[in-house]
Amino acid sequence: MKIAIVGACGRLGAAVCEILQKKHEIFKIDLKKSQYSCLEELNQPPDMIVDASCAAQSVRSAAFANILGLPLVIACTGHDEQQLEKIAFASQSIPVFLAYNMSVGVQVFKDAAQCIAENFESDVHIHEIHHKNKKDAPSGTAKEIKKLLDYYNPTISYARGGNVIGTHEIDFFGEYETITLTHTALSRSCFANGVAAASEWIVDKPNGIYGMRDLTHGDAVIHR
Amino acid sequence: MKIAIVGACGRLGAAVCEILQKKHEIFKIDLKKSQYSCLEELNQPPDMIVDASCAAQSVRSAAFANILGLPLVIACTGHDEQQLEKIAFASQSIPVFLAYNMSVGVQVFKDAAQCIAENFESDVHIHEIHHKNKKDAPSGTAKEIKKLLDYYNPTISYARGGNVIGTHEIDFFGEYETITLTHTALSRSCFANGVAAASEWIVDKPNGIYGMRDLTHGDAVIHR
Amino acid sequence: MKIAIVGACGRLGAAVCEILQKKHEIFKIDLKKSQYSCLEELNQPPDMIVDASCAAQSVRSAAFANILGLPLVIACTGHDEQQLEKIAFASQSIPVFLAYNMSVGVQVFKDAAQCIAENFESDVHIHEIHHKNKKDAPSGTAKEIKKLLDYYNPTISYARGGNVIGTHEIDFFGEYETITLTHTALSRSCFANGVAAASEWIVDKPNGIYGMRDLTHGDAVIHR
Amino acid sequence: MKIAIVGACGRLGAAVCEILQKKHEIFKIDLKKSQYSCLEELNQPPDMIVDASCAAQSVRSAAFANILGLPLVIACTGHDEQQLEKIAFASQSIPVFLAYNMSVGVQVFKDAAQCIAENFESDVHIHEIHHKNKKDAPSGTAKEIKKLLDYYNPTISYARGGNVIGTHEIDFFGEYETITLTHTALSRSCFANGVAAASEWIVDKPNGIYGMRDLTHGDAVIHR
Numbered sequence: 001m002k003i004a005i006v007g008a009c010g011r012l013g014a015a016v017c018e019i020l021q022k023k024h025e026i027f028k029i030d031l032k033k034s035q036y037s038c039l040e041e042l043n044q045p046p047d048m049i050v051d052a053s054c055a056a057q058s059v060r061s062a063a064f065a066n067i068l069g070l071p072l073v074i075a076c077t078g079h080d081e082q083q084l085e086k087i088a089f090a091s092q093s094i095p096v097f098l099a100y101n102m103s104v105g106v107q108v109f110k111d112a113a114q115c116i117a118e119n120f121e122s123d124v125h126i127h128e129i130h131h132k133n134k135k136d137a138p139s140g141t142a143k144e145i146k147k148l149l150d151y152y153n154p155t156i157s158y159a160r161g162g163n164v165i166g167t168h169e170i171d172f173f174g175e176y177e178t179i180t181l182t183h184t185a186l187s188r189s190c191f192a193n194g195v196a197a198a199s200e201w202i203v204d205k206p207n208g209i210y211g212m213r214d215l216t217h218g219d220a221v222i223h224r
Numbered sequence: 225m226k227i228a229i230v231g232a233c234g235r236l237g238a239a240v241c242e243i244l245q246k247k248h249e250i251f252k253i254d255l256k257k258s259q260y261s262c263l264e265e266l267n268q269p270p271d272m273i274v275d276a277s278c279a280a281q282s283v284r285s286a287a288f289a290n291i292l293g294l295p296l297v298i299a300c301t302g303h304d305e306q307q308l309e310k311i312a313f314a315s316q317s318i319p320v321f322l323a324y325n326m327s328v329g330v331q332v333f334k335d336a337a338q339c340i341a342e343n344f345e346s347d348v349h350i351h352e353i354h355h356k357n358k359k360d361a362p363s364g365t366a367k368e369i370k371k372l373l374d375y376y377n378p379t380i381s382y383a384r385g386g387n388v389i390g391t392h393e394i395d396f397f398g399e400y401e402t403i404t405l406t407h408t409a410l411s412r413s414c415f416a417n418g419v420a421a422a423s424e425w426i427v428d429k430p431n432g433i434y435g436m437r438d439l440t441h442g443d444a445v446i447h448r
Numbered sequence: 449m450k451i452a453i454v455g456a457c458g459r460l461g462a463a464v465c466e467i468l469q470k471k472h473e474i475f476k477i478d479l480k481k482s483q484y485s486c487l488e489e490l491n492q493p494p495d496m497i498v499d500a501s502c503a504a505q506s507v508r509s510a511a512f513a514n515i516l517g518l519p520l521v522i523a524c525t526g527h528d529e530q531q532l533e534k535i536a537f538a539s540q541s542i543p544v545f546l547a548y549n550m551s552v553g554v555q556v557f558k559d560a561a562q563c564i565a566e567n568f569e570s571d572v573h574i575h576e577i578h579h580k581n582k583k584d585a586p587s588g589t590a591k592e593i594k595k596l597l598d599y600y601n602p603t604i605s606y607a608r609g610g611n612v613i614g615t616h617e618i619d620f621f622g623e624y625e626t627i628t629l630t631h632t633a634l635s636r637s638c639f640a641n642g643v644a645a646a647s648e649w650i651v652d653k654p655n656g657i658y659g660m661r662d663l664t665h666g667d668a669v670i671h672r
Numbered sequence: 673m674k675i676a677i678v679g680a681c682g683r684l685g686a687a688v689c690e691i692l693q694k695k696h697e698i699f700k701i702d703l704k705k706s707q708y709s710c711l712e713e714l715n716q717p718p719d720m721i722v723d724a725s726c727a728a729q730s731v732r733s734a735a736f737a738n739i740l741g742l743p744l745v746i747a748c749t750g751h752d753e754q755q756l757e758k759i760a761f762a763s764q765s766i767p768v769f770l771a772y773n774m775s776v777g778v779q780v781f782k783d784a785a786q787c788i789a790e791n792f793e794s795d796v797h798i799h800e801i802h803h804k805n806k807k808d809a810p811s812g813t814a815k816e817i818k819k820l821l822d823y824y825n826p827t828i829s830y831a832r833g834g835n836v837i838g839t840h841e842i843d844f845f846g847e848y849e850t851i852t853l854t855h856t857a858l859s860r861s862c863f864a865n866g867v868a869a870a871s872e873w874i875v876d877k878p879n880g881i882y883g884m885r886d887l888t889h890g891d892a893v894i895h896r
Binding site for chain 1: 570571572573575577580603605606607608609610611612619621622623624625626
């Protein structure tokens with residue numbers, strides 16, 4: 001498979017390239033110091049696009065993928081409402097995989113959180129920790145968890161420091177007992193593994209927006 | 225309801241008495257400094273028996289309950305094979321509630337652990353912490369978790385110190401990410417709450433052995 | 449020693465009474481359901497006053513102690529600038545022990561935090577957790593830690609839930625390694641132990657304001 | 673400076689090479705697939721030797737360094753008594769830096785642990801976690817901490833799983849409060865940073881054995 005990887009020189013992008021190039025032909029696209037500086041420079045169309053750059057750029061990738069009818073994996077966070085609408089529009093014509101956290105472990109973590117919240121009467125708090133260069137706060141994953149557990153009115157806090165890759169902790173404070181669930185990313189490879197899995201998974205799916213839950217549960221929810 | 229509480233002066237027993245006496249008539253039974261020193265001293269039969277003493281004594285309580293046909297809640301740990309057999313024998317004629325950890329939170333914790341283990345490829349480790357006077361190690365709860373997750377070959381470790389009521393931690397070490405699930409008892413009241421719930425729940429059940437899972441899931445598994 | 453305990457029916461006050469009454473004659477003072485409703489009701493002057501009520505009340509206790517020339521232990525938090533000034537004024541004439549966290553362990557925790565911050569280049573974050581009825585946030589202890597580590601620009605976050613007595617965590621995020629220091633109060637008895645120790649310690653001290661550090665380090669810093 | 677790095681293809685060795693080659697000329701030595709398969713193959717003597725291979729090999733490196741009179745940094749663990757004696761013998765003629773954990777953060781962590789143990793009456797427990805391929809258990813660092821806190825009779829436990837680089841946790845269980853100190857290595861770069869620092873530090877030191885504490889405290893303890 002020929003895969004164009006946008007944001008190929010970023011931290012996540014580089015890790016994704018390393019995994020995907022073992023089995024696929026990849027085209028590295030990055031504004032600086034890469035094979036290509038943008039998708040338009042490609043001499044031949046790829047079979048699919050992975051975007052690991054930033055929210056604004058990923059919308060441009062969605063438009064490009066839409067025109068060529070290519071499957072798209074978006075592996076960056078921080079989209080605003082308007083950007084999400086544009087991605088949703090593209091997903092009417094192409095399959096789009098959009099996940100704020102590409103690790104399989106985070107999906108399992110979220111499923112477990114939901115299971116605990118439903119069965120354990122408690123006050124819920126979400127705390128996340130990331131490296132100090134992370135721009136958005138709270139993280140996209142923390143926001144997704146908040147949304148998932150919305151019924152239980154979770155509060156949320158965060159810390160930034162060092163090179164912490166990503167830690168998410170959910171506290172369920174019961175009357176006289178506490179359950180805490182923590183996910184720690186040890187290496188960006190866990191996200192890159194997930195991106196690679198998503199890339200191979202989405203390529204033959206119908207148009208629509210997909211997430212990590214579709215991949216792990218195997219039941220594609222097709223929109224439109 | 226008239227409830228006889230064996231081990232009424234122990235830490236857990238005292239907390240159970242405090243809760244149950246709000247709604248029920250209780251008879252406190254303890255070898256030292258209590259209303260009665262043994263079940264045989266009671267002038268009138270109770271409606272049920274709660275045993276919060278020790279493994280050896282709880283077998284005697286089971287025999288006593290069996291003779292009188294009374295429902296029994298066993299809220300202590302450390303039974304050996306032979307003792308378990310005797311309890312199983314009694315459960316042919318009376319309903320017996322037997323749980324190594326009486327907190328509802330621990331049950332939810334165990335359910336979540338099973339859910340994570342089944343969906344997240346990982347090395348599993350169980351670590352538990354209790355006060356320094358705890359006699360058995362690893363804790364009955366840790367052993368139950370090990371059995372529950374047996375397929376994943378969990379390793380196990382423990383610490384003893386201070387007045388820690390009870391902390392159980394399960395680490396799921398994935399390739400590049402770790403999920404950790406922790407249950408912390410803040411007060412013995414969480415166990416006492418569970419014992420009280422079990423006492424009221426078991427009183428009208430058919431003969432058999434029941435556990436916390438039966439209580440939270442509401443589907444009684446009747447043995448024999 | 450005759451000790452008047454203001455706020456004797458609060459959570460901390462009750463635990464303090466339990467410890468101090470073993471060795472001292474105590475007068476319980478509380479607005480509701482206690483021996484006395486205010487200090488003025490006492491028939492005889494005590495040898496010292498412990499205030500475990502609230503910021504506003506503790507200022508009145510300071511004025512009262514000042515008039516009678518009695519040593520004072522203030523074991524509540526949340527004082528504003530004006531209240532602190534009034535306490536400082538009283539400390540010109542009487543010895544006042546003022547600590548936002550009365551546990552000896554918290555003092556050791558703070559000393560260790562300072563030691564780490566000074567020797568380990570890192571981004572510092574403080575996270576605290578307390579029961580959901582706690583009124584002020586962040587906790588007085590968290591604010592004190594922030595002040596102590598001010599040079600390192602710590603950020604701060606908090607959670608509220610269940611009956612958590614008090615957990616303070618400090619993360620030191622180095623470039624490729626993290627040191628985390630956590631203090632967990634298992635029982636209010638740890639504060640009550642500290643209040644009892646402070647009460648017996650301050651009674652023969654010169655006028656001035658003292659804190660837990662003076663007690664553990666044994667070197668009284670006398671103000672004025 | 674010309675630095676020979678033994679075990680250059682191992683995990684730690686490779687990270688050390690990456691840092692040291694920025695400022696120094698390095699010779700990579702490894703049994704497999706490297707520039708040189710052993711120290712004896714070198715055409716010219718280096719200015720110093722770093723050994724990041726294994727206990728048995730590091731003794732051979734010590735003998736080699738001893739013959740040539742070269743400073744040596746040993747950055748591997750698991751030495752038995754006999755091996756330590758041979759290293760001590762070499763240190764009579766050359767400066768040897770020997771640390772079971774080369775991270776600066778671990779040294780600060782150990783200093784903080786000692787400070788807490790000395791001031792906080794508690795039961796002490798050490799728990800360590802490493803990747804599943806780690807051969808020795810408990811880790812050399814855990815053993816060093818146990819030795820450091822020996823007076824307080826620490827107990828020790830460990831877990832192995834995934835790719836965890838190295839986590840050490842010390843629990844200080846007080847009567848009603850717990851202090852926990854945790855060190856987490858986020859990347860082998862933290863050890864490599866320490867090895868690089870030790871390499872530049874030891875080169876002009878007198879004969880003797882040195883450790884991380886000498887480096888961070890700046891006061892060289894010379895043996896013999």
